[in-house]
Amino acid sequence: MKAYRLIEWQRPPGLCDVEVPEPSGGEVLIRIGGAGVCRSDLHIMGEPPGRRAWVPPFTLGHENAGWVEALGPEAQGFAVGDPVAVYGAWGCGVCRPCRSGRDNYCERRATAGYTGGGLGRDGGMAEFMLVPAVGLLFPIDGLDPVEVAPLTDAALTSYHAVKRSLEVLVPGSTAVVIGVGGLGHLAVQVVKAVSPARVIAVDVEPAKLELARRLGADLVIDPELAAEAIIEETSGTGAELVLDFVGSDATLALASGSVRAEGALTIVGAGGGHLDWEFATVAPAARFSRTLWGTRADLAEVLTLARDGAIEAQIERFPLDRAGEAYDRLRSGSLQGRAVVVPS
Template sequence: MEAARLHAYTDDMENGLSIDEIDRPEPEQSDHVVVEVQGAGWCQTDNHIIEGLWTDYVEQTLPMTLGHENAGEIVEVGDEVKTVSVGDTVICHPVMTCGQCRQCRLGEDMYCENVQFPGLTTDGGFAEYLLTSERSVIPLPDGVDPVEIAPHADAGITAYHAVKKATRVLNPGDHAVVIGVGGLGHIGLQCLDAMSAAEITALDVKEEARDLADSLGAHHTVDPTTEDVATVIGDITDGAGAEQVIDFVGRDETTAYAPDIVAPGGDHHIVGYGGHIHEPSQSLVNGEFSYRGTLVGRYTELQELVTLVERGDVSLRTSRYDLGDINTVAEKLEHGEIEGRAVITPP
């Protein structure tokens, strides 16, 4: 089968991956399933993997097939698989978990002590077929296109996970700020609108992104390049600040907004990454706000997100590319030229 493989870490996205012919995976354990990939979302994390930024956090053996936002049709199952069958159309939770460690029994899939992460630590879905496990696949309702929904396997569930934490403490009329209305942010904004009665303000440097935010339920939009963010948020909230801020950018300049825009006792959720937090401890003491990280999400949260998609509450802006265009997609994303999410469609 054809697969897009990383052979060496590089900053050159033009030649980051190569299309190789490799063996099709087969079930190696009784709970394994093989999925014929119909759609695999490209994520900013894929660019970071190519650059080698993940080597300090996980073990990676090259060459490796990338792709961790996967959906398609099950074509083979292990001997003890009971909950899905050949022919089922599924979306794949990003990680393969053991189901037996304490974190799994608590439902914390991302903290599994024996986790495998296709596309990050094992071969992923930028290929014709993907090996994963029964615990990782969620059958799709009739009428849900696996190509369109594929990016929800990571981008969607990550945005949903952050929003779900925020909406637990958002009361009707409270204020929430979404920073960045791109590939993740446009999903998060829709989840926030569907799951809360908060007043939503969206920040983005691009006019088209702010227009998109308007159409997706934002009550206010802010251009950080021409407006003082703290002043505008202060005016919108009558000086109280936003109870919840969801940062889909995660750069130094966006994490630095927190002391000036988060209401006392509120949260600044960091979803996008790559920047740093440079705040004196007294800022957190004075405002008693928190920075909160976001690491993908639970299996059950992906189920919940699929329900929102089926109901029409959340939709994706996607563009499709052939597997052979994989490096073109990487370059486009590197230069901010992809709106919404790019989806790779293997042959």
Template sequence: MRAIVFEEWKQFPTLKEVRKPEAGPGEVLLKVAGAGACHSDVSIFQDFTAEMPGNMKAGFTLGHENSGWVDSVGEGVSGVNIGEAYLVYGPVGCGRCKACSRGQDTYCENAATNPYAGIGLGRDGGMAEYVAVPARNLIPLGDADPIAAAPLADAALTPYHAIKGALPHLNAGGRFALVVGLGGLGQIAVQILKALTGATIIATDMKPEAMAKAEEAGAITVPSGPDQVRKIREITGGRGVDAAFDFVGVTPTLATATASMAQGGKLVVVGIAGGVHEWSFFTTPYESVITNTYWGTIEELHEVVDMYRAGQITPEIETYSLEDGLEAYRKMVAGKLNARAVIVPHQA
């Protein structure tokens, strides 16, 4: 079968013929419906080295946002029928520790000794015609479109987890939320905030077209620039935002988010661009919190799919055939994608 393979650090992936996988014990083989192209993939082949954590040894099929139809099942698997559509939870932990027992494989206590970090992250992923996954990692889609659903596995789950943890800061009258960075995750974050809270949503980005999309979803937008923080604080009546979500993670966006926070507010840093922030007792709002987060739990992905099926969140996608998948990555590297690229292997 064909697959987009990450073969070596600091090298662009290749489209090549690989062996079709089989469903092992406790696993299911999916005929891939869609595989979302995530900027984390670019980090893997462009930025990371062999010394990066996560046990990602070069030489695996990319794709950690996956959906598909059941093609076959392995030994010991029941309750899964051939042809049914599923979304795939990407992280794979040890399955034994406390974190894994609550479905939070992203924080597996044995991550350092696991053979890989997840499907498409050390283990062969869904940028292929078929992918084998643990049956435990399947989220039923019912009659929902599995191709459009593929990005939910990361681009929706990640902001959902971040926002869910900040809900105590937003579930009251007169609250304000700030979304910094309106790429794929930031756009879905605006939709999730609109569905789950009554907060006034403020969104900021450098791209006018991205801000226009956020406005359509219900956000008030503020463009990047020297007056950015002042304008954000004006919207809040000078008090600042109760929860901020930074989907970029560079030092300037961290500075914008922290300078916009209210007393007792919470900043969740989701973007992994490596920015730093200097804390000071005299400039940090009292009892405010800065934290980071990574992906989400398998239970939360069930909840994300429920929101998707209810029409509360809709990822904006553009589809590519497997043959054009490398072009999708080239566009991503060049910053020319206007929506989440979804590779559709069984589409011409």
């Protein structure tokens, strides 16, 4: 089969011929319907050898959905042909976060040989993908696997970030979404779906601001005007929740200056920025945090929102032989929503 693989660190991935894996034990072989294209893959491609315990080559793609193709003799609970989403954060299963259902915060991530399909182990940018256990699969009857694929990360990460601060999103509250890209456009929808909060969206691209408006944002603002506008729109107090999906110096400064006292700032974007901390300028009792992906329970709730029509990923499809183009478009910032690689 064809697979889009990272062959060496700091080298462009390429399309390769590999054998179709056969499931054993409790493993499940998935025929991939769609694999989302994530910015974190760009960081992975550029990392130097030795930074992670992962060993190339491996197939990229950690946002995956498709159909059960075959099951190992010990795999139960699904049948051939069932449409499924793949939960992507594969923890060790024995550390405290994993045992409490928070595989996304596995304490052994830094030393593990892989942390998911496409993350040190073969992922979904191929015709087939081997999943180690049925517990990583979620039924998606009635949904299109191509549209579901980005929900397993882009929507899940956004949902988890919002859910952790849901208590501050009371009636009359405001949530600010900085960066209306692959995750941010879903965050706008998530906030509107699960809370009464007003949403202010911030982005440098007019087209992305228009997308945010169409998806339910109450106000869209250019970053040049955002700092003053957010304070003005919140009667001088700042927003209850600020979500930064960029993580640059500029957006972190905007985010930290826009959160109100006892509010929450969640940093999701890995833009390499630094957060300046001054005692006199940080809102009192504001909670600053960084989140990563989401839990299995979160994914079940995300899929329910999708079935109810409350959230929908805006996608652009690419065949497997154009996966490199999808990453180039992501790198250049010319995508709206999420790119999805469709192997067949």
